Amino acid sequence: MRQPEPAAAAIPDALLAFQVPAAPRYRDDAAGKPGAEPRAVLAPRTTDDCALILRGLQAAGLRAAVQGGRTGLSGGARVRPGEIVLSTEKLLAPPVIDPIAATLAAGAGTALETAQMVAREAGLFLAADLGARGSATLGGMAATNAGGPLALRYGTFRQQVLGLEAVLADGSVVRRMGGLAKDNSGLDLSQLLIGSEGTLGIITRLVLRLHPAPLARRVAFCALASVEAALALLPILRAGLGPSLQACELMVDPLLTEACAERGLRQPFSSPAALLIEVTDPADGERFETVLGKALADGYISDAVLSASEADCRAFWALREGCSHYLIDNAGPITSLDLSLPIAAIARFLPEAEAICAGRARPLVFGHLGDGNLHYILAGKPDHALVGEIFALTAAHGGAITAEHGIGQDKVEWLPLCREADEIRAMARLKAALDPGWILNDGRVFTRYEGEC
Numbered sequence: 001m002r003q004p005e006p007a008a009a010a011i012p013d014a015l016l017a018f019q020v021p022a023a024p025r026y027r028d029d030a031a032g033k034p035g036a037e038p039r040a041v042l043a044p045r046t047t048d049d050c051a052l053i054l055r056g057l058q059a060a061g062l063r064a065a066v067q068g069g070r071t072g073l074s075g076g077a078r079v080r081p082g083e084i085v086l087s088t089e090k091l092l093a094p095p096v097i098d099p100i101a102a103t104l105a106a107g108a109g110t111a112l113e114t115a116q117m118v119a120r121e122a123g124l125f126l127a128a129d130l131g132a133r134g135s136a137t138l139g140g141m142a143a144t145n146a147g148g149p150l151a152l153r154y155g156t157f158r159q160q161v162l163g164l165e166a167v168l169a170d171g172s173v174v175r176r177m178g179g180l181a182k183d184n185s186g187l188d189l190s191q192l193l194i195g196s197e198g199t200l201g202i203i204t205r206l207v208l209r210l211h212p213a214p215l216a217r218r219v220a221f222c223a224l225a226s227v228e229a230a231l232a233l234l235p236i237l238r239a240g241l242g243p244s245l246q247a248c249e250l251m252v253d254p255l256l257t258e259a260c261a262e263r264g265l266r267q268p269f270s271s272p273a274a275l276l277i278e279v280t281d282p283a284d285g286e287r288f289e290t291v292l293g294k295a296l297a298d299g300y301i302s303d304a305v306l307s308a309s310e311a312d313c314r315a316f317w318a319l320r321e322g323c324s325h326y327l328i329d330n331a332g333p334i335t336s337l338d339l340s341l342p343i344a345a346i347a348r349f350l351p352e353a354e355a356i357c358a359g360r361a362r363p364l365v366f367g368h369l370g371d372g373n374l375h376y377i378l379a380g381k382p383d384h385a386l387v388g389e390i391f392a393l394t395a396a397h398g399g400a401i402t403a404e405h406g407i408g409q410d411k412v413e414w415l416p417l418c419r420e421a422d423e424i425r426a427m428a429r430l431k432a433a434l435d436p437g438w439i440l441n442d443g444r445v446f447t448r449y450e451g452e453c
Contacts, residue, residue: 009060009061009062010060011039011040011060011062011084012056012059012060014052014056015040015042015052015053015056015057016040018042018043018044018045018049018053019040019041019042019043020041020042020043020087021041022037022038022040022041022085023041025070026038026041026067026070026079026085026087027078027079028070028075028077028078028079029067029070029071029072029073029074029075029076029077029078029408030070030071030072030073030132030328031072031073031074031075031078031336031408031410033075033078033410035077035078035079035080036079036080036081036082036083037079038065038079038083038084038085039062039082039083039084040084040085041084041085041087042064042084042085042086042087043086043087043088043089043090044086044088044090044091044204045090045091045092046091046093046204047091047165047167047173047204047205050086050091050167050202050204051167051171051172051173052171053086054086054167054168054169054170054171054202054439054440055170055171057084057086057439058169058170058171058437058439061437061439062084062439063080063082063083063084063438063439063440063442064083064084064085064086064439064440064441065077065078065079065080065083065084065085065086065441066086066088066143066198066202066440066441067085067086067087067088067089067140068087068088068089068108068109068136068137068139068140068141068143069089069111069132069135069136069137069140070135070140071130071132071135071136071140072140072144072405072406072408073336073338073405074338074402074405074406074407074408074409074410074411075408075409075410075444076144076197076198076405076406076407076408076409076441076444077408078408078409080409080442080443083442086202088108088109088137088139088140088202088203088204089109089137090109091107091108091109091139091204091205092107092109092110093105093106093107093110093205094106094107095110095114095115095118097118097119097122097124097210098179099122099123099124101179101181102124102209102210102211102212103162103179103207103208103209103210104118104119104124104126104207104208104210105177105179105205105206105207105208106118106138106205106206106208107138107139107204107205108137108138108139108140108142108202108203108204108205108206109137109138109139110137110138111133111134111135111136111137111138112126112128112129112130112132112133112134112136112137112138112141113133113134115138115208116128116129116133119210119213120213122210123213124210124211124212124213125210125211125212125213125214126160126208126210126211127150127153127154127160127209127210127211128141128146128148128150128154128157128160129148129149129150130146130148131321131324131325138206138208139202139203139204139206141157142157142158142161142164142193142194142203142206143193143194143195143196143197143198143203144157144195144197144404144405144406145157145158145194145195145404145406146404147368147371147373147403147404148368148404149247149249149278149320149368150246150247151368151370151371151373152245152246152247152248152368152370152371153243153245153246153247154211156404157194158191158194158195159209160208160209161190161191161194161206161207161208161209162179162180162181162207162208162209163176163177163178163179163180163190163206163207164176164177164190164193164194164203164204164205164206164207165177165203165204165205165206166189166190166193166201166202166203166204167201167202167204168200168201168434168435169200169201169434169435169436169437169439169440170435174189174190174193174201176188176189176190177205177207178207179207181209192430195406196445197406197407197408197441197444197445198440198441198444199431199435199440199441199444199445199446200430200431200434200435200440201434201435201440202440214246214280214281215280215281216280217246217278217279217280217307217310217313218278218279218288218306218307218313219276219277219278219306219307219312219313219316219317220276220277220278220288220292220304220305220306220307220316221268221274221275221276221304221305221316221319222274222275222276222277222292222295222301222303222304223268223269223270223271223273223274223301223302223303223304224271224272224273224274224275224300224301224302225271225272225273225302226272226273226347227250227252227272227273227346227347227350228347229273229299229300229301230250230273230275230369231343231344231346231347231369232300233275233295233300233301234248234343234369234370236291236294236295236300237277237291237295240287240290240291240294241279241287241288241291243281244279244280244281244288245277245278245279245370246278246279246280247276247277247278247368247370248275248276248277248278248368248369248370249275249276249277249320249366249367249368249369250273250274250275250365250366250367250368250369250374251273251274251275251276251319251320251323251365251366252272252273252350252364252365252366253270253271253272253273253274254364255323255326255327255364255365255366255377256274256319256323256366257270258326258364259319259322259323259325259326259327260319260322262326262330263322263325263326263330265318265319265322267319268303268305268319269303269305271302271303275301275369276316276317276319276320277292278313288306289306292304292306320366323366324366324375327364327377332379332380333379333380333381333382334364334377334378334379334380335361335377335378335382335383335387336375336376336377336378337375337376337377337378337387337390337391337401338373338375338376338402338403338404338405339367339373339374339375339376339390339394339399339400339401339402339403340371340372340373340374340394340399340400340401340402340403341372341374341394341397341398341399342372342397342398342399343369343370343371343372345397345398345399346369346372346374348397349374349393349394349397349399350365352393353376353390353393356386356389356390356393357378357386357390360380360383360386361378361379361380361381361383361386362378362379362380363376363377363378363379364377364379365377371403372399372403373403373404374403376390378390387414388413388414391411391414391417392417394417394418395417395418399418400418401414401415401417401418406445407444407445407446408444408445409443409444412443412444412445412446412447415445415446424446427445427446428446428447428448431445431446432448
């Protein structure tokens, strides 16, 4: 039986030099549930600062909630009683481009949008994007292995990281900042830390892979009669467009209609489903038109508009991103479920999920069709049991209960739906080995009980 927690120790004086005012924003992430008041907020500026803080917390037996840009939706950054916030927001080592290796090195607190701009100014391209690009930080994106619309072509954030620097719970430092494209000299601790949600260590700096900047892009906004039509169209797009296919975003009505009406956006058409398709090879413009024309003639698409300028591209993406902003700002109480499904199962999953929701919540759906990531939104009063039923249905179709935002605190109880008990125990043993005091993000992803199994 686990022993009661001892009374909280005093914060060592040496750590208070890193203290910043404990503003309300530090209590939670974008999930919006109220967190506890942190005992303090500590914001190191360097890796050495972070190591000093963690050694002090470890010696005093104090627990920390690790925070980046706080844009997650799983409660990972939500403060638990007695925790100190360890914020990475001041880990702002200036971004440095290596134009020969095509890499970018930057501090973990650097905003994605800043890194994108620095890469663009160097004539290169950072293959990661999110709607929260102005707030999401590189360290947080690595810690959660963030995805986004570009994962279809470039993979998740894990594929963009060539190396990192991180501080483990005992203050020891892992430095893999060489940026080597190939390095098989031992275990890859960088990849172990990516996606660990701050439970194994704190990422302080990163080296990211960059790509040649796209010379141009074209975007099509397509009306479809059904989600089934979107799924049938996807292999046609892959075959016809090849590697120039960069994004394939699904919106299921009534979400698009409601978002456009609320945000004053002009909706090109009304249809049961819509697909935003982006290609980036300007030489493929004619091929893009040919593929879309054939899909229209064959009945996969019922209507389409194709960009003629970069302004058109931005306008079409505003429709897609408007769905996210509408849900956050105007849709009332919502529960955002970040589901990963086998792409072929989506058409079966949606009507079954809608039947489960009947009379309990109104589902609003959009997502990254090309990688099977559905943002399944339950509009209405939070219903814990309903969430569990949707997660169980997801697992029954071979899916996972999170694609991008991680387990955090909010999904811990449902992790066994998509991970076997032996896997969870193995993860917890890794946690216990690297953080025997369980001071980093305790209560996220798994519990210390599992580490004691």
